[in-house]
Amino acid sequence: MSTTYDPNTTPTDQPYDFLTQNDCASLKKSIESHLLFTLGHSLPAAQPQHWWIATCLAVRDRALNTSFKAMAEHRRLNVRRVHYLSLEYLMGRLLENNLRNTGLYDTAKQALGELGQDLESIVNKEPDMGLGNGGLGRLAACFLDSLSTLDLPAVGYGIHYEFGLFRQEFVNGKQIEQPDAWTRNGNPWKLVRPEYSVTVKLYGHVTQQFDDCGNASYVWEDTRSIIGLPWDIPIIGFQSSTVNFLRLWESRASDEFNLEIFNQGAYVEAIQEKANGETVSKVLYPNDATESGKELRLVQQYFFVSCSLHDIIRRFKRDNTDWNLFPDKVAVQLNDTHPAVAVPELMRLLLDMEGLTWDHAWGICQKVFSYTNHTLLPEALETWSVPLFGRVLPRHLQIIFEINQRFLENEVAVKWPGDLEKLQKLSIIDDRGAKAVRMAHLSVVGGHATNGVAALHTRLLKEKLFPEFDELYPGKFLNMTNGVTFRRWLMVCNPELTALINESIGTDWTKDASKLKALEAFADNPEFQQRYRDIKRGHKVTLCEIILKLTGYEVSPDALFDVQIKRLHEYKRQHLNLLHIVTLYRRLLQNPELKIQPRVFIFGAKAAPGYFLAKNIIHAINALAEKVNNDPRINNQIKVVYLPNYGVTLAEKIIPASDLSEQISTAGKEASGTGNMKLALNGSLTIGTLDGANVEIKDEVGDENIFIFGLTVEQVEALYAKGYNPYDFYWADAELRAAIDWLASDYFTGNADDFKPLRNSLLDHGDPFLVCADYRDYVDTQAKVDAAYADQTHWTKMAILNTARMGFFSSDRTIAEYAKDIWNLPSIKVQ
Numbered sequence: 001m002s003t004t005y006d007p008n009t010t011p012t013d014q015p016y017d018f019l020t021q022n023d024c025a026s027l028k029k030s031i032e033s034h035l036l037f038t039l040g041h042s043l044p045a046a047q048p049q050h051w052w053i054a055t056c057l058a059v060r061d062r063a064l065n066t067s068f069k070a071m072a073e074h075r076r077l078n079v080r081r082v083h084y085l086s087l088e089y090l091m092g093r094l095l096e097n098n099l100r101n102t103g104l105y106d107t108a109k110q111a112l113g114e115l116g117q118d119l120e121s122i123v124n125k126e127p128d129m130g131l132g133n134g135g136l137g138r139l140a141a142c143f144l145d146s147l148s149t150l151d152l153p154a155v156g157y158g159i160h161y162e163f164g165l166f167r168q169e170f171v172n173g174k175q176i177e178q179p180d181a182w183t184r185n186g187n188p189w190k191l192v193r194p195e196y197s198v199t200v201k202l203y204g205h206v207t208q209q210f211d212d213c214g215n216a217s218y219v220w221e222d223t224r225s226i227i228g229l230p231w232d233i234p235i236i237g238f239q240s241s242t243v244n245f246l247r248l249w250e251s252r253a254s255d256e257f258n259l260e261i262f263n264q265g266a267y268v269e270a271i272q273e274k275a276n277g278e279t280v281s282k283v284l285y286p287n288d289a290t291e292s293g294k295e296l297r298l299v300q301q302y303f304f305v306s307c308s309l310h311d312i313i314r315r316f317k318r319d320n321t322d323w324n325l326f327p328d329k330v331a332v333q334l335n336d337t338h339p340a341v342a343v344p345e346l347m348r349l350l351l352d353m354e355g356l357t358w359d360h361a362w363g364i365c366q367k368v369f370s371y372t373n374h375t376l377l378p379e380a381l382e383t384w385s386v387p388l389f390g391r392v393l394p395r396h397l398q399i400i401f402e403i404n405q406r407f408l409e410n411e412v413a414v415k416w417p418g419d420l421e422k423l424q425k426l427s428i429i430d431d432r433g434a435k436a437v438r439m440a441h442l443s444v445v446g447g448h449a450t451n452g453v454a455a456l457h458t459r460l461l462k463e464k465l466f467p468e469f470d471e472l473y474p475g476k477f478l479n480m481t482n483g484v485t486f487r488r489w490l491m492v493c494n495p496e497l498t499a500l501i502n503e504s505i506g507t508d509w510t511k512d513a514s515k516l517k518a519l520e521a522f523a524d525n526p527e528f529q530q531r532y533r534d535i536k537r538g539h540k541v542t543l544c545e546i547i548l549k550l551t552g553y554e555v556s557p558d559a560l561f562d563v564q565i566k567r568l569h570e571y572k573r574q575h576l577n578l579l580h581i582v583t584l585y586r587r588l589l590q591n592p593e594l595k596i597q598p599r600v601f602i603f604g605a606k607a608a609p610g611y612f613l614a615k616n617i618i619h620a621i622n623a624l625a626e627k628v629n630n631d632p633r634i635n636n637q638i639k640v641v642y643l644p645n646y647g648v649t650l651a652e653k654i655i656p657a658s659d660l661s662e663q664i665s666t667a668g669k670e671a672s673g674t675g676n677m678k679l680a681l682n683g684s685l686t687i688g689t690l691d692g693a694n695v696e697i698k699d700e701v702g703d704e705n706i707f708i709f710g711l712t713v714e715q716v717e718a719l720y721a722k723g724y725n726p727y728d729f730y731w732a733d734a735e736l737r738a739a740i741d742w743l744a745s746d747y748f749t750g751n752a753d754d755f756k757p758l759r760n761s762l763l764d765h766g767d768p769f770l771v772c773a774d775y776r777d778y779v780d781t782q783a784k785v786d787a788a789y790a791d792q793t794h795w796t797k798m799a800i801l802n803t804a805r806m807g808f809f810s811s812d813r814t815i816a817e818y819a820k821d822i823w824n825l826p827s828i829k830v831q
C-alpha cells in the first residue's frame with residue numbers, strides 16, 4: 001500500500017478508505033479506530049460517552065470528505081456564497097440528525113450493535129448545543145440544515161459561547177439557573193482552525209492624517225486587541241452533496257502584553273490582565289426579545305461581526321482582485337439587528353484598510369447586506385447609547401454619523417423637503433433625549449432588503465414600524481414566512497409517523513414537502529387513522545415516562561395532552577393558559593358531577609433570569625400543579641406538569657406526543673412563531689390567536705381544522721384607542737374574577753402574597769397583553785376543544801389533515817425564497 005500523498009487524487013483515492021466508506025464494516029472499523037487512537041481507550045474500558053464521541057468522529061470524517069469535494073467545486077467555480085450572521089444558534093443534538101441526513105442511521109446501528117453497543121443510548125449521551133434563547137436561534141439552525149440540503153454555498157457565523165443558555169431547575173416551584181458548560185467534556189463535531197484566527201480591535205481613539213496631496217485618512221489608535229479563534233461545525237444536508245460549515249468564534253487574549261506592567265516585573269499580573277480578552281465569548285445573554293444595552297453585549301456583537309467580515313474578505317481575496325466583484329460573490333444576512341454593526345465595520349474595512357472611496361464602499365455595502373426583522377415589540381428594538389458606542393467603537397460611530405448625515409440630506413430631505421419631523425423620525429441617531437444609535441434604521445438603510453418573518457408581521461412592519469422607509473424604498477420590504485426543517489421536526493423526532501407517511505405516499509415529500517398533501521386521501525381511512533392514533537399514543541406513553549422521571553407526577557397517556565412550550569414571556573401569555581386551568585379546577589370542585597375529557601397541561605419554558613413577572617408565572621404554574629395533581633376530589637380529570645429545562649431535545653420528545661398546541665399570544669405581538677409549525681406538523685391541533693404564522697397555518701389547514709379565538713390586531717388597536725381597563729372584564733365575568741382572586745389567595749402556597757405581582761399586572765398595572773380581554777373567548781374555545789376531542793375519529797381526521805397541509809412551513813421553502821428573492825444564490829450540485 002502506497003503512503004505517498006498524491007495531491008491530484010481526491011481524498012477517497014487515498015489508502016484510508018475505511019474512514020470514508022459507508023458500508024458497515026468500514027464504519028465499524030472507523031468507530032473502533034477513533035475509540036482506540038483518537039480517544040486512547042481500549043474497547044472494554046470505553047464508557048458510553050466515549051462511544052458517542054467515536055461515533056460522531058466517524059460521521060464527521062465522512063462529512064469532511066464530502067466537504068472537501070464541495071469546497072473544491074465552490075472554489076473552482078468561484079461561487080457566490082451567503083453568510084448568515086447570527087448571535088444565536090440553537091442546534092440541539094447533532095448525531096442522530098447527521099446519521100439520518102447521510103443515510104447512515106441503520107448502518108451505524110448495525111455497526112455499533114456488532115460492537116456490543118446500542119445506538120439509541122449513545123445518541124442520548126450528547127449534550128444539547130444550546131447557543132441560543134428560543135425561536136430566533138432555532139430558526140438559524142433550521143436554516144443551516146436547509147442551506148446544505150438545497151446545495152446552497154453558505155457559511156454560518158456566530159459565537160462559540162463557553163456557556164450556552166442556562167440550565168433550568170425548580171426549587172420549591174421557583175426557577176433556579178445553573179451554568180451550561182456544554183463543551184466541558186469536549187465536543188467531537190467542532191474543529192479548531194487556528195490558522196484562520198483574526199485580531200479584533202476595540203476602544204482607543206481616532207486621529208485624522210493627511211498624505212502628501214492633502215488627502216485625509218483616519219487612523220484608529222491606542223486600541224485593545226482580542227483574538228478570534230474559529231471553531232467549525234460541519235452542517236450536513238439531507239441527501240445532498242453539500243456540507244457547509246458553521247464557524248463559531250472564541251475570544252482569546254492577544255499576544256500583546258501590557259508592556260508597562262510587564263517591564264515593572266509584574267509578569268503574572270500582565271498575564272492575568274490578558275484573561276480579560278477571554279471573557280468576551282464566555283456566556284450567551286439569556287434574554288429573549290429584550291435588549292439590555294450592556295457594554296459586553298456590544299463587544300460580543302462587534303467581536304463576531306469583525307471576525308466574520310475579515311474571514312469573508314480573506315476568502316474573497318484568495319480568488320478575486322476586483323472589489324466591484326465583491327457583491328457578486330458575497331451576500332450577508334443579518335439575523336435581527338444583533339450583527340448590524342457589520343454595516344459600519346465593512347465600511348471601515350473598505351475605506352480605511354482597502355482605500356476605497358466612500359461612494360464605492362457604500363455601493364458595495366448596500367448590495368451585500370440584507371436584514372431580517374424578528375420583532376415589533378418596542379422594548380426589543382435595539383439601540384445603543386451614543387457615548388457608550390463611541391467609547392467602544394469610536395471609528396464606527398464616526399462612520400455611522402456620516403452614513404446618517406448623507407442619508408438624511410440626500411434621501412430624506414429630498415423626498416420630504418423641509419419636513420423636520422421626518423428627519424427626526426427616520427434618523428439613525430435618535431436625538432430626542434439621551435442620544436442613541438437605532439440599529440434597525442442602520443440595518444434598513446445599510447442593505448438592499450429587509451424582511452419580516454410571516455405575512456401579518458411583514459404587513460405590520462411596513463404599516464406600523466417603518467411606513468416612511470417603505471415609502472422611501474418601495475420594494476425593499478419583503479416577506480419570508482418562517483419554516484422549520486422537517487428532518488429534525490418530523491423524520492428524526494417522529495420516525496414512526498415518517499415510516500407511516502412513506503408507506504402511504506412514498507418518499508417524494510422528503511425533498512418537496514408540498515407533496516405531503518397526498519396524505520389528505522387517507523384522512524378518513526379507518527385503518528390509517530388507527531395507525532396514526534397508535535403512533536401518537538406511543539409517543540404519549542414515552543412522554544409519560546419522561547414526565548414521571550422529571551417531575552414525579554404520574555399522568556395518563558389517554559388524556560388530552562395540551563402543550564405550551566416556548567420562552568416564558570407575557571406576550572406569549574402562559575398566564576392566560578394558567579387562568580383557564582384555574583377555571584377548570586374550580587368548575588370541577590364546584591360541580592363534582594362534571595365530566596370533561598381528561599387533560600394533561602404540559603408546560604416547558606425558561607424565563608430570563610432578571611424577568612421578575614415571568615418567574616412569578618412559573619412559580620404560579622408549579623404551585624397550581626402541586627395542588628391539582630394531589631387533589632383527590634377532581635378524580636384525575638386534569639393534571640398540570642411543568643417540565644424543567646425546556647430545550648431542543650425536550651421539544652423533540654414533547655412535540656410528537658402533543659394533541660393540542662397553545663399559540664395564544666396577543667395579536668400583533670408574535671412575529672411568526674415556529675413552535676406552532678412543528679406541533680401542527682406532528683398532528684397537534686392549534687388553539688391560537690390570529691397572530692404571526694398562525695394566520696397562514698389557518699389558511700393552509702382550513703378553518704375547520706384549527707381553533708381560533710381572541711381579538712384580532714385591528715380589535716386590539718380599537719380597544720386601546722377606546723381605552724382598555726382590565727377591571728371592565730374582571731367585574732363583568734364572575735369566573736375570571738374568581739380565577740384571579742383565588743390565585744392571589746393563600747390557597748396555593750399558603751402565602752397570599754406569592755402571586756400578588758401577577759394579579760397586579762393583570763389588574764392594577766393595566767394588563768398590558770390583554771389577558772382579561774381574551775379570557776372569555778379562550779375559555780369557551782377550550783370547551784369546544786373538549787367537545788371535539790370526545791369524537792376521536794373526527795379529531796384524528798383533523799390531525800392528519802394538519803400533517804398533510806403543513807408542507808408550506810418547511811424551511812426548505814423559506815430558504816428557496818431567500819435564495820431567489822434576496823440572495824440571488826444558485827444551487828451548486830457536486831458530482
Ligand SMILES: *Cc1c(COP(=O)(O)O)cnc(C)c1O
Pocket residue numbers: 090133134135138565566567646647648651672673674675676678
Ligand atoms: C421552536 C423552538 C422555539 C420557538 O418556539 P415558539 O413557540 O415559536 O416561540 C423555542 N425553543 C425551542 C427549543 C424550539 O425548538
